[in-house]
Amino acid sequence: MFPLPPYIQREDNKSDEDEYQTVFAKEEGAVAAPTASLHFTKEQHDRVCKNFQHAYVTLHVGSGTFKPVDATVITDHPMHSEYYNISNTAKDILDSTTPILSIGTTSTRTIEFYDKHGKVQRGEANLFLHPNNKPSRVNHLLTNFHLPKSTLLMLVASFIGLEKTQELYAEAIKEKYRFYSYGDAMLLLFN
16 A cells, blocks of 8 residues: 545545656655656756756655644644754755755655754654744745645745745635645755
8 A cells, every 4th residue: 555645535546556656756655745856857857967966865654744734723733753864965965054945845854853853863753843933944945835824834934934935825715726745846945
């Protein structure tokens, strides 16, 4: 059985082994693919790697990533914990002043947990980024459009604020952008 998020309301099939997999996948352990990286073909990935400094981090996405925020006060939401591992190459970049473009909320949570919790290269991460807990290391973000009331949507809001997030999502709905795993992506660039 291939793990699919609950919002994909069908049984998994053979094509999911290729189509719901990313060019970054190397290790088993996650219950879902980091969906922002579903946008990359092998050719695009190779071109980026040839032209830009890059490094990999691992976060084994857990089923808690699909748990909606149901706390009345957002900071009371209990964030799930997931195993992460940061390569030595990634550590060197993260410890520098190089601007970081994170591909996806998964990578962002890993990088930010590392930066905010003692710069430990592997362990369990349970960081909840939201407007009151902003990113400290990631400068730019490529991510999909996420569900309302999700920790992933709050992560987007941690970068640009709740009002701007709502504005972007209103435009996405108006323009009929696709949400979820096979949806459209947005690139957030900051000064």
